[in-house]
Amino acid sequence: MKGTVHYETRGEVVLMTIDNPPVNPLSSGVRQGLYEGIEKAQQDDSVRAIVVTGKGRAFIAGADISEFGQAGQEGASLHQVMKMMEASPKPLVAALNGTAFGGGLEVALCCDFRVASSKAQVGLPEVKLGLLPGAGGTQRLPRLIGAEKAMNFMLTGQGVPAAKAKDLGIVDELVEPDALIEASITLALKKADASETRKIRNENTLLEADRGNAEVFAEARRFAAQRMRGQFAPEMIIRCVEAAVNLQDFDAGMKVEAERFLECLHNPQRAAMIHVFFAEREVARVPFIKKDTPVHEVHSAGVVGCGTMGGGIAMCFANAGIPVTVLETDDEALQRGLGVIRGNYQSQVDRGRLAAGQMDKRMSLITGVTDYGRLADSDMVIEAVYENLDLKIKVFKQLDETVKAGALLMSNTSGLDVDAIAASTSRPGLVAGMHFFSPANVMRLLEVVRSKHSDNSTIATAMAIGRKLGKVSVLAGNCPGFIGNRMLAAYMQQASGMILEGATPYQVDGAITSFGLPMGPFQMSDLVGLDLGWRARKLAGVKPEDRPPAALVPDRLCDMGRYGQKSGRGFYIYPQGSRAGTPDPEVVSLVEEASSELGFSRREFDDSEVLERAFYPLINEGAKILEEGIAIRAVDIDIVYINGYGFPAYRGGPMFYADSIGLDKIYERLQQLSADKVISEKPAALLEQLAKEGKRFADFQA
Numbered sequence: 001m002k003g004t005v006h007y008e009t010r011g012e013v014v015l016m017t018i019d020n021p022p023v024n025p026l027s028s029g030v031r032q033g034l035y036e037g038i039e040k041a042q043q044d045d046s047v048r049a050i051v052v053t054g055k056g057r058a059f060i061a062g063a064d065i066s067e068f069g070q071a072g073q074e075g076a077s078l079h080q081v082m083k084m085m086e087a088s089p090k091p092l093v094a095a096l097n098g099t100a101f102g103g104g105l106e107v108a109l110c111c112d113f114r115v116a117s118s119k120a121q122v123g124l125p126e127v128k129l130g131l132l133p134g135a136g137g138t139q140r141l142p143r144l145i146g147a148e149k150a151m152n153f154m155l156t157g158q159g160v161p162a163a164k165a166k167d168l169g170i171v172d173e174l175v176e177p178d179a180l181i182e183a184s185i186t187l188a189l190k191k192a193d194a195s196e197t198r199k200i201r202n203e204n205t206l207l208e209a210d211r212g213n214a215e216v217f218a219e220a221r222r223f224a225a226q227r228m229r230g231q232f233a234p235e236m237i238i239r240c241v242e243a244a245v246n247l248q249d250f251d252a253g254m255k256v257e258a259e260r261f262l263e264c265l266h267n268p269q270r271a272a273m274i275h276v277f278f279a280e281r282e283v284a285r286v287p288f289i290k291k292d293t294p295v296h297e298v299h300s301a302g303v304v305g306c307g308t309m310g311g312g313i314a315m316c317f318a319n320a321g322i323p324v325t326v327l328e329t330d331d332e333a334l335q336r337g338l339g340v341i342r343g344n345y346q347s348q349v350d351r352g353r354l355a356a357g358q359m360d361k362r363m364s365l366i367t368g369v370t371d372y373g374r375l376a377d378s379d380m381v382i383e384a385v386y387e388n389l390d391l392k393i394k395v396f397k398q399l400d401e402t403v404k405a406g407a408l409l410m411s412n413t414s415g416l417d418v419d420a421i422a423a424s425t426s427r428p429g430l431v432a433g434m435h436f437f438s439p440a441n442v443m444r445l446l447e448v449v450r451s452k453h454s455d456n457s458t459i460a461t462a463m464a465i466g467r468k469l470g471k472v473s474v475l476a477g478n479c480p481g482f483i484g485n486r487m488l489a490a491y492m493q494q495a496s497g498m499i500l501e502g503a504t505p506y507q508v509d510g511a512i513t514s515f516g517l518p519m520g521p522f523q524m525s526d527l528v529g530l531d532l533g534w535r536a537r538k539l540a541g542v543k544p545e546d547r548p549p550a551a552l553v554p555d556r557l558c559d560m561g562r563y564g565q566k567s568g569r570g571f572y573i574y575p576q577g578s579r580a581g582t583p584d585p586e587v588v589s590l591v592e593e594a595s596s597e598l599g600f601s602r603r604e605f606d607d608s609e610v611l612e613r614a615f616y617p618l619i620n621e622g623a624k625i626l627e628e629g630i631a632i633r634a635v636d637i638d639i640v641y642i643n644g645y646g647f648p649a650y651r652g653g654p655m656f657y658a659d660s661i662g663l664d665k666i667y668e669r670l671q672q673l674s675a676d677k678v679i680s681e682k683p684a685a686l687l688e689q690l691a692k693e694g695k696r697f698a699d700f701q702a
Contacts, residue, residue, distance in 0.1 A: 001074050002064070005033025006055075007040065012048040012192070013185045014041040023061035024054045026103045032075035034107075038084050038092075049188035050088065052111065053095035053181065059120065060104025065129070065274060078103060078135050082110045086199055091191035095184035096120040096171070101159060105170075106135040109144065112198045113191065114170065115184045116162035117177040122170060123159030127233050129277055130270035130650060134261035138240035139253040140200045145169045147210040147241050151220045154237050155228070201250040210245045217242055230516045231650050232269045236260040268660065272652030276642060279635035279653070283474045284467065287632065289460050296408060296461040302327065302378035304395055306337025306368065309412055310384035312440030315341055316469045318362040319441070325367045325375055334368045341366065344441065372402045380465065382434055384412040392416060393424045400425040408458060410434040411449075415481040418451040428453035432462050435482060436471075437644045445643035446471035451478050472643050477630035484640045486630075487654075490621040494613045494679070495521035496550035500595045501678075502602035503610060505571045506583045511610035516648030521614070522571040525554065526564035526581060530571075534558040552594045557587070616666055616673070619658045623684035626700055634659075634697035659696040667691035 003020030016037045018024045034052070041047045054060060063078075085092055085107075094100075094108035096116040101123045108114050108122070116122070124133045124141070132138060133154060141150040145168050153160075153168070165171040175183045191197070210216060217238060224234035243256035264270055301317045301324045303310045310326060317324035328334035342363060348354035367374075375381055381403055383395050392411060399409050409431045411421050422431035433449025446466040450459050459475065466473030476482040481489060495508055499522075509520025519527070534555050537547055547555060557563075557570060564570035565579060572581025595602050622637045631637050638653020651657045658666055668691075670683040690697065 001029035001032055002027035003029035003033070005030060005037050007033075007037045009047070010051075010185055012046065013188050014044075014047050014050045015181065015185070016041075016050065016052045017055050018053070018060060019055045021056060023058040023099065024056065024104070025061055025064040026078060026107070027064040028075035030060070031078055031081050034081045035076035035084055038081070038088060042084075042088055042090060047090065048192040049091045049093065049185075051093045051095050051181070051184045051188050052107070053184070054097050054104075056098070058098040058104070059094070059096045059100040060107055061099045062102030062104055062125070065277070078107075082107070082136060085110045086201060089197065091188050091197050093184045093188040093191070095180050096122065096162065097177070097180055099159070101125055102133065103135050106133055106137045106140070109137065109140040109170075109200055112196075113172045113187060115173040115175060115180065115187055116165060116171040117180045118162055118174055119177050120162040120165075121159040122162070122165045123157065124154045125157040125159065127155060127157040127228070127231070127237060128273065130231070130233050130267060130273035131264045132233055132237045132240060132257070132261055134257060136201075136254060136257070138237060138257050139244045139250055141170075142210070142241050142244045143200050143203045143207060146206045147213075147245050148216045148219075151216075151238060151241050152223070154241075155220065155224055155234050204248050207245050207248050211248070230648060232267045233264050236264055269650040272650050272656060272660075275635075275652045275656050276638070276649045279639050280472055282633070283472065283636050283639050284463065286459065286463065286475050289456055289463075293460045294457045295464050296379065296406075296457060298322065298379045298408075298461065298465055300324070300378050302375040302381035302403070303384055304375075304381065304399070305384040306334055306341075307384070308340075309436060309438060309440055311337045311341045311344075312438065312442075313382055313384055313412065313436055314366050315344065315362070315441035316436070316471075318365040320469050321365070322468075323365045323367070325369055325378060327369050327372065327375060329370065331370055334370055338366070338368050372398055375399070376402055376404055378403060378407055380408040380410060380461075382410045382412055384436075387414060387416065389416045389420065392421055396421055396424050396431070400427060406430070408432075408461060410462065412436055413449075415485045417480075418449050418478045419453065422451040422453040429455040430458050432458050433476075433478070433482070434462055434466070435476075443644065444470070444472050445484075445640060446473045447476045447482050447484065447640065447644075448473050449476050449478055449482055472639055474636050474640050475632060476636075476640075477628070479625075479628070479630050483625055483631050483637055484644045486625065487618050487621045487637070487641070488645065490617040490681070491614055492521055492525075493550060494617050496553070497678070498605060498610060498613055499553065499591050500549060500598060500600050501605075502595075502600075503605040504583075504588050504591065506588075507605060507607075508610055508614070511607040512614060514607065515611055516651060518646045523581065526570035526572055526574075529564045529566055530554045531558050531563040531566075549598050552598065553591055556590060556594065612669060613673070613678075615654060615657070616670055617679055617681065619654050619666060620670055620681060620684050620687060622655055622658075623687040623690075623697070626697070626702070627684060627686045629702055632702055634700055655697040659698055663687060663691040663696060664694070 006017040008015045018030055020027055020030050041050050092111040094111040094114045099121050100108050105122050124137050126133050166174045220238050228234045240257045240260050244253045247253050301322055303314045303326045306326045306328045314324045314326045345359040349356050349359050381399055411433050418433040422428040432454045435447035437443035437445045448462040463473045499505055505522040509522050512520035562569040565574050568574045573584050574581050625631045634655035637655050641647040641654050642649050667683050667687050673679045674682045
């Protein structure tokens, strides 16, 4: 059995310490150790109270996910442990030394009292795994803090610091870490002297106050619909809390919780979200980077450009406590950029997400300059200028001449040739891509792009800095568009093709958003700006008759002054600067005219065909990316698309989604589309191979 629980007598109190490194999950040995230890303490007349704590940095960080779905688990079940705990006539105190997440917090709620270290965190994050708290959390927490607070706590799945937990009423006492055990033992003996226990299961006062308050559940459903659209588990959580409130019988509520938990467990979303949970950890490991690979120290950073991307990147470093120097071409542009940064921080302060003192501290870490020489002592410099290869090479040559030897030079390019950029310097091994996603201070994804010149230590450092900045870092090889934007091109091409063949932009967007993405391809085009491609074609001297068919509609919209959200009109109409667009019949007529000019015979589309046409070519491009070694593993692609492009986590990412459909079905459909000349690309060789072998992308090993 995995994990153990140490049993130690401290006078009249038993101290039980969970030891299952690194985060003390509720593995079989831990459950059995708790069961046997509590049973032993109850049978020992010299023991008057019990304190349960964790060894290291966690109390209990949750269930052992690796045991999910296993038949015949070893040791006592968690419910057996909890039954033993609640039957104890001797006071139980949870000494929360660190993280108490999921089943860990549920164990603490089963104790009579909770003392927390000021460094501890508590949370019920099961919703992020497509699950609900299945060990009484949905029944005990509403009894302890009320239905509204409990549902918000469980639906967000966010951990909260111990001080906040005390404010909510989850924790009884808050102490400094060094005083935790002594304070917990003192409380345990005090309660034993008073013969006082507190079984949350028996408390109904707050539930009675919530009974008949339908609005609290309506509000929870509105929150879930807005923040977790399409997810299955949030509604199950709400129903469990409804049962706690309306039934007001703990055992009856537990029966509902067990039924709803099984529904979540057998729902496909659970497997997808657990896949994502492990995938985010796997992408951090680069197979060819050894553990002893030296990592450069980055005590200061520089950013070239203080526009949208440069300013956001500077905020990332300041948020991580790393001083950053931002370079602009002139003082006017610099002050404008710094003003945007300050405004972004002020917005966080106004919304209560950042203290004013924290804002001042972060702004003090950002220095604006207009002279390259001021970047000379930076340990890492990130270029974030306009997406033009000649311009970027010019910047890198200047940086190479200016910045100290041994400093890393990174490009924020979203798809240009990192090999060429690196080759323009005298230190190509110290150059790589660090593609932040906009807005850089918000988006979690970072594509670290390895050129053919990049040293392993450079890549290891870029990945490490990404983690320090709070990013999910994914390694990509060098090719046009890298992983994400290269796949996006195939997706956008199909979207443009479908509206010429008979679908409307609004039907395509509707099918995509119903699938779970936050916006469809035409909503995204309006957000980015239709004029970007239009202006690029004009600058390149492309004649109207030579432009690709997919450009005809957006170019005509731009000719009409419809650039997207920025102008209030694009594929959609945006009244009074609203970000929520409304469909426009004029655009449908324009699309129909373009179809006729290009010789298309329009036909009906259903949503299932829209999804196939949008995602199957995207998946096919992902297979090519794996073939070419641009991505190391299929999970790397999944994490890029979930964190950078809004692919719903509850579907596991595009490659996991493909595996769930069956690669044989996708291969056959792509063959048909290729034969019908609906798509120009044939199925990837890797896709064909895996389909014929009955394998999945998850089975692929580079």
